[in-house]
Amino acid sequence: MPPTKACCAHDHDCETADCGVAYSLYKHVAVDQVRCLNEANVGSCRNVLRPWHTRLDAVETPLRSNEDDDEQEFLLHIPFDGSVKLKAISVIARGPLGTAPGRMRAYINRDDLDFGTAAQAAPVQEWELAVDGDARGVIEYPTQVAKFTGVHSLDLLLSGASGGMDYIEVHFIGLxxxxxxRRRQAVETVYELRPVPGDGQKIPGIGDGAHWHA
Known part of the structure; x- marks a missing residue:
C-alpha cells in the first residue's frame, strides 16, 4: 500500500477550533514507559509528547537520532494507560534545514519491536512527511481509523532525513x-446469606451457648 499523504488541517485558528481537545491523547501516555531506539540523548523522546498549544515552543533537547551516513532513523514506543482510537498524528520538526524525517511507519500493540523486527513486519500504515517538517504546525497525518481502534501501544518508525543530513530531528508529536x-477486571464476591445448618456458628445477639441447628 502506498504511503498516505498529509492533510493540511490546521490552516485556521486552533484556539477557536479547540484543536487542543482533539489532540489530548498525550495525557493518557504512560510517560515513564516511553522509550526510543537510536535517540542521541536518552530520554529526549519524552520531550516531544506534550500539549497541543506548546507544539511550536522551543525544546531544549529535541528528539534526535544518532548521526549515520546511511540510516537516519529512530523507533519510538508510546504505551497508553488505556485503550485509544487514534485518528491522526502530527509531526513537527523545527531543526536545521534538511533534518526533518521523510517517512513515518506505525505499528500497534507490539512490545517486541526493534529495527530488525520492524523491517520484517508490515506497518499498519505509513506516511510521507512534509519536506519542511511542518514548521508552522498546520499539517496532520490521518490514520485509517478502523485499523487504529483498541490501541494500547503505538510504535512510530521515523526515517530518512529530507535534506540528506546524517541525522533526523523532531520537536513535537501530537496524537x-x-x-x-482501561476495563478493570470484575472481582466476584460471594456472601453467605445464611449460615449452613450444623456448622456450629453462634446466633448473633443470643447467649454464648446458642447455635444454629438443622
Missing part, C-alpha cells in the same frame, strides 16, 4: 483521537 478507560 489525535479518543480515549477509553
Amino acid at each position: 489525535k483521537g479518543e480515549f477509553a478507560e
Whole structure:
C-alpha cells in the first residue's frame, strides 16, 4: 500500500477550533514507559509528547537520532494507560534545514519491536512527511481509523532525513483521537446469606451457648 499523504488541517485558528481537545491523547501516555531506539540523548523522546498549544515552543533537547551516513532513523514506543482510537498524528520538526524525517511507519500493540523486527513486519500504515517538517504546525497525518481502534501501544518508525543530513530531528508529536478507560477486571464476591445448618456458628445477639441447628 502506498504511503498516505498529509492533510493540511490546521490552516485556521486552533484556539477557536479547540484543536487542543482533539489532540489530548498525550495525557493518557504512560510517560515513564516511553522509550526510543537510536535517540542521541536518552530520554529526549519524552520531550516531544506534550500539549497541543506548546507544539511550536522551543525544546531544549529535541528528539534526535544518532548521526549515520546511511540510516537516519529512530523507533519510538508510546504505551497508553488505556485503550485509544487514534485518528491522526502530527509531526513537527523545527531543526536545521534538511533534518526533518521523510517517512513515518506505525505499528500497534507490539512490545517486541526493534529495527530488525520492524523491517520484517508490515506497518499498519505509513506516511510521507512534509519536506519542511511542518514548521508552522498546520499539517496532520490521518490514520485509517478502523485499523487504529483498541490501541494500547503505538510504535512510530521515523526515517530518512529530507535534506540528506546524517541525522533526523523532531520537536513535537501530537496524537489525535479518543480515549477509553482501561476495563478493570470484575472481582466476584460471594456472601453467605445464611449460615449452613450444623456448622456450629453462634446466633448473633443470643447467649454464648446458642447455635444454629438443622
